[in-house]
Amino acid sequence: MTENVKYPAVIAARRQSKDRLRRRRAEQRFRSYGMVAVAVSLIFLVGLFATIFSKAYTALGQTEIALEIHFDEALIDPEGTRNPTTLARANYDALVKISLGKLFPEIKDRRGRRALRKIMSAGAAFELREMVLADQGLIGGRRTVWLPASDDADMYIKGLVAGGLQHGNRIDAQQAAWLDKLENREQLAQRFNWRLFMAADSREPELAGLRGAAVGSLLTLSICLVIAFPLGVMTAVYLEEFAPRNRWTDLIEVNINNLAAVPSIVFGLLGLAVLLGFLGLPRSAPLVGGMVLALMTLPTVIIAGRAALQAVPPSIRDAAFGIGASPMQVVAHHVLPLAMPGILTGTIIGMARALGETAPLLMIGMVAFIVDVPTSPTDPATVLPVQIFLWADAPERAFAERTAAAIVVLLAFLIVMNLAAVLLRRRFEQRW
Amino acid sequence: MLKQSLALAALAAVMITNAAAARDQIRVVGSSTVFPFATAVAEHFGKTSSFKTPVVESTGSGGGLKLFCAGLGVDYPDITNASRRIKTSEVQRCAKNGVVNIVEVKIGFDGIVLANSRKSGLMSISLKQLFLALAKDVPVDGKLVANPYMTWRDIDVSLPMSKIEVLGPPPTSGTRDAFVELALEGGAKTFPMLAAMRKADKKRFKAVAHTLREDGAFIEAGENDNLIVQKLETNPAAFGIFGFSFLDQNADKLQGSRVNGSMPEFEAIAAGQYPVSRSLYFYVKKAHVGTVPGLRDFVAEFTADKAWGPDGYLADKGLIPLPDAERAKVRAQAAALANLSM
Numbered sequence: 134m135t136e137n138v139k140y141p142a143v144i145a146a147r148r149q150s151k152d153r154l155r156r157r158r159a160e161q162r163f164r165s166y167g168m169v170a171v172a173v174s175l176i177f178l179v180g181l182f183a184t185i186f187s188k189a190y191t192a193l194g195q196t197e198i199a200l201e202i203h204f205d206e207a208l209i210d211p212e213g214t215r216n217p218t219t220l221a222r223a224n225y226d227a228l229v230k231i232s233l234g235k236l237f238p239e240i241k242d243r244r245g246r247r248a249l250r251k252i253m254s255a256g257a258a259f260e261l262r263e264m265v266l267a268d269q270g271l272i273g274g275r276r277t278v279w280l281p282a283s284d285d286a287d288m289y290i291k292g293l294v295a296g297g298l299q300h301g302n303r304i305d306a307q308q309a310a311w312l313d314k315l316e317n318r319e320q321l322a323q324r325f326n327w328r329l330f331m332a333a334d335s336r337e338p339e340l341a342g343l344r345g346a347a348v349g350s351l352l353t354l355s356i357c358l359v360i361a362f363p364l365g366v367m368t369a370v371y372l373e374e375f376a377p378r379n380r381w382t383d384l385i386e387v388n389i390n391n392l393a394a395v396p397s398i399v400f401g402l403l404g405l406a407v408l409l410g411f412l413g414l415p416r417s418a419p420l421v422g423g424m425v426l427a428l429m430t431l432p433t434v435i436i437a438g439r440a441a442l443q444a445v446p447p448s449i450r451d452a453a454f455g456i457g458a459s460p461m462q463v464v465a466h467h468v469l470p471l472a473m474p475g476i477l478t479g480t481i482i483g484m485a486r487a488l489g490e491t492a493p494l495l496m497i498g499m500v501a502f503i504v505d506v507p508t509s510p511t512d513p514a515t516v517l518p519v520q521i522f523l524w525a526d527a528p529e530r531a532f533a534e535r536t537a538a539a540i541v542v543l544l545a546f547l548i549v550m551n552l553a554a555v556l557l558r559r560r561f562e563q564r565w
Numbered sequence: 566m567l568k569q570s571l572a573l574a575a576l577a578a579v580m581i582t583n584a585a586a587a588r589d590q591i592r593v594v595g596s597s598t599v600f601p602f603a604t605a606v607a608e609h610f611g612k613t614s615s616f617k618t619p620v621v622e623s624t625g626s627g628g629g630l631k632l633f634c635a636g637l638g639v640d641y642p643d644i645t646n647a648s649r650r651i652k653t654s655e656v657q658r659c660a661k662n663g664v665v666n667i668v669e670v671k672i673g674f675d676g677i678v679l680a681n682s683r684k685s686g687l688m689s690i691s692l693k694q695l696f697l698a699l700a701k702d703v704p705v706d707g708k709l710v711a712n713p714y715m716t717w718r719d720i721d722v723s724l725p726m727s728k729i730e731v732l733g734p735p736p737t738s739g740t741r742d743a744f745v746e747l748a749l750e751g752g753a754k755t756f757p758m759l760a761a762m763r764k765a766d767k768k769r770f771k772a773v774a775h776t777l778r779e780d781g782a783f784i785e786a787g788e789n790d791n792l793i794v795q796k797l798e799t800n801p802a803a804f805g806i807f808g809f810s811f812l813d814q815n816a817d818k819l820q821g822s823r824v825n826g827s828m829p830e831f832e833a834i835a836a837g838q839y840p841v842s843r844s845l846y847f848y849v850k851k852a853h854v855g856t857v858p859g860l861r862d863f864v865a866e867f868t869a870d871k872a873w874g875p876d877g878y879l880a881d882k883g884l885i886p887l888p889d890a891e892r893a894k895v896r897a898q899a900a901a902l903a904n905l906s907m
Contacts, residue, residue: 221615247876255878259612295817302817336605336882413640416592417620498594502604504611504618513590513620523623526789528601528810528883533791 185544188537194323195339196282196290198253198315200232202261206273215269225258225265229280236320237311245307252308254281256340279324284338284531286312290321294530329538333506334520338531341524343539345506349419349499349514350488350546356423356510357430357487362480364427365434366469369476372435373442374464393432400429401493409497416498417513425493430483437479441472474561481554485547491518517543588639591619591863595629595646597788598675598739598808599845602884603646603867609878610866616859619644626739633848634659643853643860647846648675648739653907666851669905670864671895672873674885676809676834676842677744678821679731682801686725688822692840694720695824696752698729699783701776704758712778732786732793733777733806740790743843744806748824750774751840794819809834809842810883834885835875842885851902861902868896 206213209223233249234240240249257280264278265271281287285303288294290312295302304312315321332342368389376382404425408414414421445468453463494500500519507514515523521543524536593603600623611618624632626647633645634655651669659667679695681688690698697720702709717724734741753759753774763770777783786793790807794815797805804822809829812821821829827838834842847867854860866872873879875886887895 218615222613251881255609262612303814336601336608416640417622498622501620501622502600502607503620504608525791526597528790528808528814530814 185537185540188534189541191291191293192329192534192538193326194291195326195328196287197279197322197324198282199277199279199320199322200229200253200257201235201275201277202228202232203275204228204261204265204271204273205231209265209272215272217266220265220269221262223262223265225261228261229253229257236315248305248308249311252283252286252304252312254283254337254339256281256335256337259340279322281328281339282312282321284529287339288531290316290323293534329535333504334502334515334523335504336502336527338527338529338535341532341535343517343520343542345503346515346517346520346539347542348506349422349503350516352419352507352510352514353422353426353516354484354488356420357426358480358484360424360427361430361434361483365431365480366438366476368431368435369438369442370464370469373439374468375460389432389435393436396492397429397490398492398496400425401496403428404493405496415511415513417501417503417515418511419499419507419514419516420510421497422494422499422514422516423510425497426487426490429490429493430480430487433483433486434476434480437483438472438476441475441479442468444475445471471563474557474563478554478558481550481557485550485554488516488546488550489518489543491516491522494519517546589858590617591644591857591860592642593619593621593644593646593847594624594632594642595622595644595847596626596648596739596845597623598626598648599646599672599847601810601882602672602845602879603644603847605878605882606863606867606872609872610859610863614859614862614866616862619859619863625737630655630848631658633850634662634664636662637664637850637852639857641850643850643857644863645848647848648743648843650844650846651848651905656905656907664850664852666902667905668849668851668864668899668902670847670849670868670899671887671891672845672847672867672884673879673887674834674842675743675845675883676829676839676885677740677747677806678809678812678829678841679804679806679824680797680812680819680821680829681804682797683818683820684801685727687820688717688725688804689826690724690822691825692748692752693755694724694752696749696755696774699731699777700749700753700773701778702773704756707758709773712780712782715782727802729782730784730800730803731782731806732784732796732803734788734790734793735785738788740806740808744841745775745777747841747843749777808883809885813883831880831885835888845884848905849899849902851904854902864899868892868899 205228208227209225210216210219212219230246230250233253234246237249240246260280261278282290285294286308289304289309294304312321328340328342330342331344332340333345335341372382372385404421408421408424409416449467449471450463453467458466491500494516498513499515500522501513501515502523503513503515505512517539521536521539524532524539591607593607595603600621604621607619607621610616622629622642626645626649629642629645630647630651633642635641651667656667659665679688679690697703697712697714698717701712703712703714704710705713714720714729716726716728718726733744736742750771753770754763759770759773762773786796786805790811793805793807794811797803798818805819812819812829813831823829825840827833827840829839829841833839849860849864869877870892871877873884873886873892877886880886886892
C-alpha cells in the first residue's frame with residue numbers, strides 16, 4: 134500500500150473503487166434483505182399449507198363396510214302397497230342390524246349387539262332408505278352394499294385415535310377386534326369420501342359434506358355481484374367522468390374510502406337492523422347475506438373502478454370527442470371498455486374477500502346448522518367459511534380432518550378467483 | 566337489459582313476499598352448548614319425518630332468548646335452547662311482546678370438567694381448593710387478599726407441585742358462567758367468612774366468588790373448546806375447563822379431575838354426584854304449534870327415548886340424560902304443552 138502514496142491519481146481511483154465496493158455491498162445487503170423477507174413469508178405459507186394438507190388428506194377417504202343387505206319385504210313394505218310414505222317410514226336400521234348380525238353370528242347378547250351396531254354409521258340406514266326410494270325393484274332382493282362406518286370406527290381404522298381397553302376409548306377392545314377382522318376379510322376398506330363433496334351438513338362427521346355450504350356461498354356471492362358490480366361501476370363512472378369537483382364530491386370520496394376500512398361486523402349489524410328488522414327480509418337467507426356483503430364489497434369496486442378509469446389516457450377521450458362523440462358515447466364506447474379489465478380485477482378481489490367473510494353473516498343468522506341444500510336465495514343457507522367455523526367447534530374428533538378439508542376447498546376457490554383476476558389483467562391490460 | 570333487471574327484481578319481490586307469508590320449517594336458536602344436541606335431533610327429525618329439517622342457529626342462551634321473546638309470528642324463532650333456566654326478567658320481556666305461553670322442556674345435564682393431559686397425574690380436588698386456586702381474592706387468616714397461591718402444592722400438600730395454569734372460556738361463554746356459579750361459588754360458600762358475607766352483602770359475595778384471577782394463572786383461551794383440548798395436549802402441566810362432550814371425545818388423550826371425590830363420568834353426572842353440572846333446556850312458543858308444521862313432532866322426537874334416553878343418540882353425543890322418572894314427567898308435560906311455571 135505504501136508505494137502508491139506518491140501517485141494521487143491511483144489513490145483517487147482506489148478511493149473511488151472503495152466507494153463503489155461499499156455501495157455494491159449495500160445493494161447486495163438490501164437485495165438479501167428482500168430475499169430473506171420473501172423466503173420467510175414463503176416458509177410461513179408452506180408451513181400453513183403443509184399443516185392444513187397433512188390434516189386434510191385423510192378426509193378424502195372414508196371407512197366403509199360391505200354389508201350384504203336383504204331388502205326384506207316383510208320389514209320394508211309388509212302390506213306390499215309400495216306406497217312411498219310407507220317406504221320412507223320403514224325401519225331401515227333393522228336391515229343394517231340383521232346384516233351385521235350375520236357377519237358376527239357369535240354375538241348374541243343385547244350389549245354386544247349394541248356395541249356392534251356402533252361400528253356402523255347412523256347414516257347407513259338413511260342411505261338404504263334413499264336407495265329403496267330411488268329403486269323399488271330392490272325390495273325383496275339381496276345386494277352387497279358398501280355403507281359408511283361410524284366416525285369412531287373411521288378414526289380408529291385411520292389410526293388417528295387409539296382403540297382398546299384403556300382410558301375409556303370410544304372404540305373398545307372388542308369393537309377394535311371386530312374392525313380388524315373385517316379389514317382382514319376385506320369387508321372393510323377406505324373408499325373415496327364422495328359425501329364430503331356431494332352431501333350437505335350433518336352432525337355425523339362421516340355423513341357431513343360441503344355441498345350445502347358451497348351452494349350457499351355461490352348464491353350469496355351471485356347476489357353480492359349483482360348488487361355491488363353495477364352500483365360500483367356506475368358510481369365510479371359518474372364520479373370520475375361526469376361529477377364536478379366540489380365539496381360534495383370530495384365528501385362522497387372521503388366517505389367511500391372510509392367505508393372500505395369499516396370492520397365487516399358493522400355491516401352485519403346494519404343488515405340486522407335494516408334488512409331484517411325494518412324491511413322484514415327472511416333470516417339466514419343468501420339474499421340478505423349477499424346484500425350485506427355487497428355493502429362491504431362496494432367501496433372496493435368503486436375504488437378499483439376509479440383507478441382503472443383514471444388509467445385510461447385523456448388522449449382517448451379527446452380523440453372520441455374530436456370525432457363528435459357525446460360524453461355518454463365517449464364513456465360507453467371507449468373509456469369503459471378500456472377500463473373494464475381493471476374494474477373486473479378489482480371486483481374479483483372484492484368478491485374473494487366477501488367469500489371468506491363470516492363476521493357480518495353471524496348477525497343475520499347464517500351461522501346455523503342447515504341440512505337442506507338451498508335452492509333459492511331466500512332459502513336458509515350457510516357459506517363455506519361458516520361451515521369451517523362450525524366444524525372446528527364440533528366435539529367429534531372426525532370433524533378435525535373435515536375442517537382441514539373444508540379449508541382446502543375454500544382455499545381452492547380463492548386461488549381460482551385470484552388467478553382469474555391475474556389472468557384478466559395479463560390478457561386485457563393495455564399499456565400506453 | 567333494463568327489462569331483464571326489472572323482471573329479476575319482480576321475481577325477487579315475489580320470492581320475498583312468499584318467504585314472509587309462510588314458513589314450513591322450524592327455526593331454533595340459542596345456546597351453543599345445546600347446539601350439538603339440537604342439531605342432532607333436527608337432522609334425525611328431518612331424515613325420518615316428512616317435515617323439512619329445522620334450521621338451528623347457535624346464538625348463545627341469552628341471545629337466543631332475546632330473539633325468542635321478540636315477538637310472535639313467522640319472523641321469530643319457534644324454539645330457543647338454553648344452558649340455564651329462563652329468567653323472570655326474560656319471561657316478562659316475552660310477555661310484553663305477546664309471547665305468553667311458553668313450554669319448558671328440560672333435556673338433560675352437561676358436566677363441566679377440569680381436565681389435563683394423560684401424560685400428567687390425575688388430580689383430585691375439592692371445590693374449596695378450586696376456589697383458592699382460581700379466585701382473584703381469597704380469604705387468608707380472616708382477611709380477603711389478592712390470591713397468593715402460585716403452585717397447586719401451595720394450596721394443599723395433596724395437590725401437584727406444578728404451577729397453577731388453567732385454560733378456560735372467556736366471559737361471553739355460558740360454560741364460564743356455569744363454572745363460576747357452580748364451582749367457584751360452591752367453593753366460596755365453604756369458607757365461614759364468605760358464607761357470612763353472602764348473608765350480609767350478597768352483591769359483595771358474588772363479586773368475590775365470581776371473579777377469576779387476572780394474574781396469568783387463569784388463561785382465557787377462547788370460545789372454541791377444541792383449542793383448549795389441543796393446548797392441553799402440548800402442555801401437560803396445564804388444566805382446562807370445558808364441557809363433558811369434549812372430554813368424552815378426547816378420552817384417549819385427556820383425563821378429567823376428580824372433584825369433591827367424584828369423577829366426571831357419565832354415570833356420576835347422571836346421578837347428580839358430580840358437583841359441576843348444569844341442566845339444559847329448550848323453550849317452545851306454544852302459539853306457533855299448529856302454525857309452523859311439525860313443531861309438536863319435533864318436541865316428540867327430542868323427548869323420545871331413542872334420542873334423549875340413556876341409550877339414545879344424544880347420549881352418544883355427550884348429553885347426560887335425566888333420571889328415568891323425571892324424563893317420563895318432562896315428556897308428559899312436553900306432549901301436553903304445559904305452560905312454564907317459574
